[in-house]
Amino acid sequence: MPSLARHHSRSTIHSKAMKPLFCLALLLAGVVFANVEKTIFTAPKPSPLQSYQDLFDDLEIERLSPQAPSIRTYALASFPSEEAPKGFENWFYLDSLKPGQRYEVRVCYLATQPTSFTLTTYTVSEILDSPSLISSLTTFSASHLPTLLERLDKDYRQNQQQHLAADEHPPSNPFALPPKLGHSSRQDASNRASTSALFLQVHAAADYFTVDKGLMENVPPVHVDVILDPYLFHLFPKSLLPTTVYILILAGIAWVISSFVWTGFEGVAGLSKKTKEIGRISLGSVVSRGKRKYESLDGLRRGLMEEREGGGRRRLRRLRGLLLTICSNVHVPLSLFPSAPIIGYVFH
Template sequence: MYYSSLSILGILIPLLAAVGQANVEKTIFLAPPAATVPSDEPDLDDLGLERLSPHNTVVRTRLNASFPTTEAPDGTDSWFFLENLRPGQRYEVRVCWLATQPTDFTLTTYPLTNTIEDPALLSSLSVFSTARLASLDSRLQANAIPRRASTHDAGKTLDPAPTTDSVLFLRVRAAADYFSADDALMREVPPVAVDLILDPFLLNVFPRSLVPTAGWMIVVAVVALVLARWIVGELGRVVEDAKRNHVVQASKKGK
């Protein structure tokens, strides 16, 4: 019975894991200690970056991608801002995309000071910020992206601007991973539709969004155990009946 249960779970768990990993890339990190966020103009909002926070955990957007080159082996950079984090809390950021747009993603988080002090990172951030601001409505550029009301708060309060807070920059690199007979697709890679998701870990061990999946896995395990016990019991009963019939027939022949 024990081995039967393990064999059933051994089949189910990899299948569930395979489904969960399809078209998903992620990075796991610990939120840094709170730091003073510069408030002088131009402030961080003026960079035009989309924000992820415990109040707004999902950003649905389109990311530019490109084929790998010697200068950019990981594709095109996009930048985001993670704010209002809980210091010492473990989080993961996932990017989910459609299978119809084959893309390799690389996600990396950087502390505020490291990003500003590193010339390569600051240059990449500046290039992305400039291009993004140029694509926005000019009326928004004084404060590039208005803060959105929290989707989880019944009062619809705005996500607070951090002053002294645990914050990180997130760089997402997107490299096209396909070959097509369509010359247009090979010359210019279309933007990739993605969902970026910020997910805190419960007790710094387990992603909160996977709790329902874990619940279903426990249900499946219990059902598999009960089913395996019933099957073993039925097989044992059949074997005992066969032995009993064999003994009866042998005794009759002996007479």
């Protein structure tokens, strides 16, 4: 019993200690956000305006397609203002989309560059019907390339210095410029007619505060990965297929192991139940045997007492007979005996 009490007290202390940790984990789950923003859309039907693809080939914007589903680049950002409440506007071109196919575009960025992204897709006709979108697209195309070249050149110089400091050969390619639409792989008329295209608008708003005036006045470009991911059966992204298979394999293995563990628990529980039943039966038999022994001992005690009382009576009767015999053969007055009252009582 003392060991059981100590075990119960330890389990109680352990449960009390785990409650604050569990509550803290719930609070952290509410304030932690992933550094990924995405939008989900369905590819539209092919537009007749796509036959004028050459009009968009001179735009200096990155291109994504199922053949080239991801790019690593820099997104321009700014603090929200009255002119740009969502931040700076970045543009990407989504090409060779399968009509009716569900896609998602993800923008992954560094956690050290807090930025708020807003993703919106537009068809070619929506772009041509909106002068503001055309102006934004052309402005970005004109300003994006010089900024991107400057940033890539700066990264190249830093990498070159690191390689020289480590006595390594510097990289041969100074920087990899994302291909513009005119340099992308040309599609023939039949393939272009069977696919669709969209423009992706990405607003990037700086979401930080620092005492560094330089960072507050000039927001540096944000290093991002832009990923185009098709959906499988309109249920989940294709990139999650290996993870899904891995989880299913783990679930199957866990199910098999749990069945063995459950069988073992059932065996232990059944053995414990049988042990308790056997203990009850043995205890009942011990009690019944003890009761029978007690009853037999009580009967023996009573028998001994009765035998003792009966033996005393028999001895008195024998003594009485002996005295009668003596008195009948020898005539002696009883008053001569010192124990006359006792002898008289016996003869009575």
